[in-house]
Amino acid sequence: MALRHAVLAALLDEELSGYQLAKAFGTGVANFWHALPQQLYTELARLEREGFIAGREVVQDTRPNKRLFQVTDAGLAELERFTAAETKPCVIRDDLLVKVQAAEHVDTQALIAQLAERTAFATAKAELFEELLRSMRGERTEEEFLRHGARIGPYLTCMRGLEFERANRAWYERTTIILSERRASRGEQ
Amino acid sequence: MALRHAVLAALLDEELSGYQLAKAFGTGVANFWHALPQQLYTELARLEREGFIAGREVVQDTRPNKRLFQVTDAGLAELERFTAAETKPCVIRDDLLVKVQAAEHVDTQALIAQLAERTAFATAKAELFEELLRSMRGERTEEEFLRHGARIGPYLTCMRGLEFERANRAWYERTTIILSERRASRGEQ
């Protein structure tokens, strides 16, 4: 039941629509959780029904109308309760790691192509996060911002996301080289 | 549908029982995927029914009997097909990150305690992985092992797992310090 708390956490700093949330939870600005639009619209409806968020209709001329949501006092209390409760450790589940695990027993050509794709993806995401961090801290140094800056939560989770993507990229690149070389030396035999 | 492929990948190098798989997928030796015993027993039954793995009963004196499973030719072919197919990018979903995201709006005392727990957990896991990597490469240097060693797949995924836990630990420690200092300076006001 953490999706609802992720939504609450995302709505703390600003009112957002379902569509805006979907973008954040999909493309990865929200490093702390991932969800598809369908799940978010459903969860927003549930949260509103239960009084944890309140929505207001915003009429737009040029685009379809939208509903912006903000966290209620009950919602904040629920988030407080969640934060104090036990945390279950996070787990890795990655298709690509499964494939690399089997690398010695299968053809690695397609695998190497997929590693290249992921390298590009991780690089782009890392750049996005770097930019995001820069804009969050503004003129201040990181040190200074971490001490006294506002919105420290999003900054910290973004830092973790950046490190994650950097490590991904490094591993993808190294793995690509290793599998390619082994492939080549097998071919030469 | 990657659980089944994760199971196949885990069974490539050695025959394992459901119980042994459960330990590996639970405590994290299998960095590439996570699953609970219940899911594994169910999946093993399905895989056997579909002919992707074959089980054999091993009678034991001192312990309950067990069934060891190995991958069949059909299973290897299925894994080959999976490896060539499209990969969906991995996503982060972590309770603790959600909590840190909300750090500014909730009481951080419990959060800091949870970060300490996670630090200990990540440290232990990193040490486990280091030991595992050492035992896999034996006398060889890492460089040498990566070039020519057998069972390169498990080694590579373990490397990723180690880096992940090291990064976790570093971020947990840094976040603990930052939140603690901010908490202290709020208290002094």
Added chain:
DNA sequence: GCGGACATGTAAATTGTTACATGATTAG
């Protein structure tokens, strides 16, 4: 004798993904 490790499952509930549905506006 009690808790933990060994060993294997089923059933119910929750969560997450995929497919289906609709409709306006803007940029190329």
Added chain:
DNA sequence: CTAATCATGTAACAATTTACATGTCCGC
């Protein structure tokens, strides 16, 4: 005129987690 972005949902299906169930052996 076609694709992309904005905007919101429902329904069906698949995956994961939690709860229930059972029984032996070993060390303290």
